[in-house]
Amino acid sequence: xxxxxxxxxxxxxxxxxxxxxxxLAQAGHSVLALARSPxxxxxxxxxxxxxxxxxxxxxxxxxxxxxxxxxxxxxHAAGFVDPLAGREEVFAVNLxxxxxxxxxxxxxxxxxxxxxxxxxxxxGQEDQFDLDESAPLRRCGEAYADSKVESEEFISKQNGPMVxxxxxxxxxxxxxxxxxxxxxxxxxxxxxxxxxxGGKRQTNVVYxxxxxxxxxxxxxxxxxxxxxxxxxxxxxxxxxxxxxAVADACGCxxxxxxxxxxxxxxxxxxxxxxxxxxxxxxxxxxxRFSPAxxxxxxxxxxxxxxxxxxxxxxPDKQCLPFAEAMQLTLKSFK
Numbered sequence: 506x507x508x509x510x511x512x513x514x515x516x517x518x519x520x521x522x523x524x525x526x527x528x529l530a531q532a533g534h535s536v537l538a539l540a541r542s543p544x545x546x547x548x549x550x551x552x553x554x555x556x557x558x559x560x561x562x563x564x565x566x567x568x569x570x571x572x573x574x575x576x577x578x579x580x581h582a583a584g585f586v587d588p589l590a591g592r593e594e595v596f597a598v599n600l601x602x603x604x605x606x607x608x609x610x611x612x613x614x615x616x617x618x619x620x621x622x623x624x625x626x627x628x629g630q631e632d633q634f635d636l637d638e639s640a641p642l643r644r645c646g647e648a649y650a651d652s653k654v655e656s657e658e659f660i661s662k663q664n665g666p667m668v669x670x671x672x673x674x675x676x677x678x679x680x681x682x683x684x685x686x687x688x689x690x691x692x693x694x695x696x697x698x699x700x701x702x703g704g705k706r707q708t709n710v711v712y713x714x715x716x717x718x719x720x721x722x723x724x725x726x727x728x729x730x731x732x733x734x735x736x737x738x739x740x741x742x743x744x745x746x747x748x749x750a751v752a753d754a755c756g757c758x759x760x761x762x763x764x765x766x767x768x769x770x771x772x773x774x775x776x777x778x779x780x781x782x783x784x785x786x787x788x789x790x791x792x793r794f795s796p797a798x799x800x801x802x803x804x805x806x807x808x809x810x811x812x813x814x815x816x817x818x819x820p821d822k823q824c825l826p827f828a829e830a831m832q833l834t835l836k837s838f839k
Contacts, residue, residue, distance in 0.1 A: 510724060513537040513576045513615075515561065515606055516583030518544050520681045520713050521621060521674075525580055528717035530554050534724075537576065539583075561602030566609055573606075573613035578724055580619045581606055585649070586684045592648040599652035604659055611667045617730070618669045619723055621716075622657055624709055624735060624808055625650035626673065630770070630796060632706065632805035638673075638733045638812055647796045657733070668730040670723045672716070675737045675808065676801060678830070679713030680837040685801060686751075690838060693752050699762040701769055701803040704745030709806035711737045712830035715820055722817040734813040738827045739820045744802055750828065754835035766803045773799045 512529050516522040517538035530536050530551040538548065543556035557572050561583055573579060583606075585598035603620065610618055627633075627640040628650070642658065644651045660669050678686050692698040719736045723729040745760075752759045776794035800806065813819040825833070 509533050509535060510577040511535045511537070511575055512724070513539055513573060513579045513610075515539045515559070515579070515581050515602075517556075518542065518547060519582065519584075520679050520683070521677060521716060522582040523547055523681060524679060524713040524717040525582055525720050526554060527551065528714065528721055529580075529724075532721055537572070539572065561605055562597050564605070566605060569606060569609035570612045573610045573615055576610070576613065576615045578617045578619060579606065579610040579615050580621070580720055582621045584621070585652075587649070590648060592651070595648040596652045596655070599649070600655050600659070603656040607660060607663065607667075607669075611663075611665050615667055617723075617725055618660070618667055619720055619729075620656065620660055620669065620671045621720075622671050622673045622733075623650065623653045624673045624675045624737075624806070625797070625800075626654045626657055628800060628804075628806065630799060630804060632807075634805065634807040635809050636735075636807060637809040638735055645796065649797070661733075670729040670731075671733040672719055672723070673733065673735050674711045674716050675709030675806065677711055677713055677716060678834050680834055682713070682834065685797070686834070687838070688798075689748070689751055689801075690755060690835075693748065693757050693760065694755060698748065698760045699764050699769075699802075700745060700748065700760050701764055701766050703763060704743055704748060704760070704802075706744055706803070706805035707807050708742050708744050708747050708801065709737050709808050710742060710747065710827065712825055712827070712834070714830065715824040718821055718824050719813065719817065719819045722819055722821065726817070728816040732812075732816065734817065734819075735808045735810050736813060736819070737808055737810055738830070739810055739814075739824075740827055741807075742827050747831075750831045751835065754832065755838075769803055770799065 518540040530553045539559045541560040548554045773794045
């Protein structure tokens with residue numbers, strides 16, 4: 506990477522997008538923040554950030570191409586995460602939006618496309634141990650995960666002048682997280698949270714700020730071209746350690762309830778089947794039984810980041826360890 510670059514970031518008002526925009530701007534790059542509803546107040550004090558409205562499901566392709574004109578790199582962080590939403594709704598954003606912005610960036614002459622994917626593309630509902638990027642993509646029937654699989658398949662087949670890089674984060678946490686962590690906090694505060702088999706299994710979390718450092722390390726880095734990288738915090742964290750950290754920060758008792766996995770799995774399967782097609786408020790209430798929630802509490806999620814360590818030097822010295830990053834995150838919920 507040489508000198509200051511012009512970088513576009515889609516999904517710029519989401520947790521990951523905000524973090525990426527801030528990290529890149531603070532590193533001296535000029536950033537175009539793309540979002541359905543731009544919010545300049547989120548980036549006060551960062552004069553190198555400009556804004557543009559772009560809903561990837563409705564924006565005209567030529568307008569999107571015009572917005573991408575002059576960018577060196579496009580970081581695609583936009584996505585629809587609802588674990589129980591219908592496939593059509595999820596795929597429209599996660600696959601359709603990816604295709605549209607990739608094609609617009611290519612036509613605009615952007616040099617590199619960095620796609621924020623998910624470790625769910627190689628994850629099932631069974632335990633994983635030290636899984637690396639050579640693991641095959643797998644459709645699990647979950648709309649979000651399957652949409653990310655098809656997005657990766659689309660990107661990896663592109664051989665045009667614009668190079669691509671794919672980052673696969675685990676469960677992302679950070680200031681402003683509004684997907685899984687608020688539900689964990691609510692369940693702990695409400696006394697509904699349970700451990701599964703003592704919470705002994707490993708989880709795969711990554712702080713949004715650390716993921717943003719990985720993005721920074723990829724910018725026009727030839728070692729990242731045409732590559733896929735697993736991205737986690739890089740330290741083993743058990744389910745119990747994760748939930749204890751949340752409980753301690755909230756001033757709540759640590760979880761004592763414990764269920765066996767053999768009991769919880771069929772319950773989650775039944776609730777998920779019921780929730781599909783339900784209204785958004787009903788889905789939100791049942792999200793703690795989703796396949797993603799089951800993985801979070803009951804599946805061993807061991808993933809290798811050796812490739813990122815070797816080729817990118819990730820995590821670098823500015824990445825935060827889990828305990829410190831989680832403390833910062835949970836302060837934002839108080």
